[in-house]
Amino acid sequence: MKDVSFLQLAFAYLFMVIVLVLSYRTKVGREKEIVIACFRMTVQLIAVGYLLTIVFANPNPVWTILIIGLMGFFAVDNIKKRIRGNISEQFKRIIALSMWISSLVCLLYFVLIVIGISPWYNPQYFIPVAGMIFGNSMNGIALGATRLIKGFEEQAPRIETALMLGATPKKAAMPILRDAFDNALMPTINSMLGMGIVSLPGMMTGQILAGNSPLIATRYQIGIMLAIAGSVALASALLVEFGYKTFFNKKDQLQEMTGCRK
Amino acid sequence: MVSQIEEAFMFLLDNVIYKDILSVEHLLIKEGQTTSLFGPSGCGKTTLLRLLCGLISPTAGQVLYKEQNMEELDLVLHRKKVIMMPQISHAFPGNLRDNLNIGASFQERPNFTDAQLDNMLEQVSIKDKNLEDNPELFSGGEKQRLALARILLLEPEVILLDEPSAALDAQIEETIMGLLNAYKKQHQMTYVLVTHSEKIANAYSEVIVYMDDGRISRIEEKTS
Structure with missing residues (x-):
């Protein structure tokens, strides 16, 4: 599979900027929740990625x-x-x-x-x-x-x-x-x-x-x-x-x- | 007192308490009679009916049904013999035939024949209705009579009536009470009737139990 670097991934966060701008401009008022959700998703998935790497490498x-x-x-x-x-x-x-x-x-x-x-x-x-x-x-x-x-x-x-x-x-x-x-x-x-x-x-x-x-x-x-x-x-x-x-x-x-x- | 107990009774309430809603020291409900529970709303009449059909159990004391403590009875079986008609009758999904048969289906008995159903509709004065009709479209009075027909078809021993005609006009009330009275004479029925109309209580019952604030204030037996 083609590798994706963190730098490349950073460009994907542009989508979140769009969401944030939309939320702000339309006065939906969910900016805080969006940032938290995005942050948690990123941290949780990276953590799981590392965890699974370890677990897969040492099946037990x-x-x-x-x-x-x-x-x-x-x-x-x-x-x-x-x-x-x-x-x-x-x-x-x-x-x-x-x-x-x-x-x-x-x-x-x-x-x-x-x-x-x-x-x-x-x-x-x-x-x-x-x-x-x-x-x-x-x-x-x-x-x-x-x-x-x-x-x-x-x-x-x-x-x-x-x-x-x-x-x-x-x-x-x-x-x-x-x-x-x-x-x-x-x-x-x-x-x-x-x-x-x-x-x-x-x-x-x-x-x-x-x-x-x-x-x-x-x-x-x-x-x-x-x-x-x-x-x-x-x-x-x-x-x-x-x-x-x-x-x-x-x-x-x-x-x-x-x-x-x- | 002794002679009273020796008479055939349907229900005997002995020091019954239900939460802070109802407190009855002693009440005898005799077989083949109509006992009316009369009093202002919120005085515990409906709660008493719910105790009698076993929808709730007393907090303290005991309710005897034909000398058996209701705590020891199979209450599903009990509710096949002692049926309560709620104040507001719900039509179940389906047509008039389904609605009349629903009691039989609940009790896992075979459905009634159309001839039996037509006969019952005549008895409760539901006229010009087809068994295929949708009872959701019936008037309040018709729905109430449908609920009554549903119960009568099951031939219970006791019917508990919670203001069967409260929501209806005086003329329909008379019709329903007349029907019940005629049926009682034919089948030796026992009724317990909750009402806030003293006129109805006087006209149709042998015993009137006056209730106030969860207690029995007076019992009037009519000698006719």
């Missing part, structure tokens, strides 16, 4: 597992921050479990069985693939969880009407559960639809820039896309299937925190 299962663990931890933390309003401890646990189970199952299946990497902890494969799977599952869960909470808040009277007619909690909440699952999965399905036509995905672009054959890059991309879809679907299903229960108590009554009346 402990490092691989540690990095995967950190990625998962930050993904779960990010979801909790993205969801506004009060969420119960129980629901937080369901979020973490959905994230970990779905991502690990799909990650391990993809790198160990589909690609068949060797040694099994090879960080060069494990870490980028984990990043993509964790990132997408994180988005899916955040969308699904937000929808679930909103549904229970807004539709408490309708859920109670269903309970009054003898519905089980699951039956009473079913429309909300379907809606949450749908919301979690839609972005992944939409991105699959547009893939290759509207966008050349990051992983594939990277491989092509690095000089790999587009045909191999495509195969990787298809595989990773399927793994992502699988992980998002599994995560959403777990979230919905176990998450709704946290809105009810053991006596099949709607918990009061979801905003139902006296």
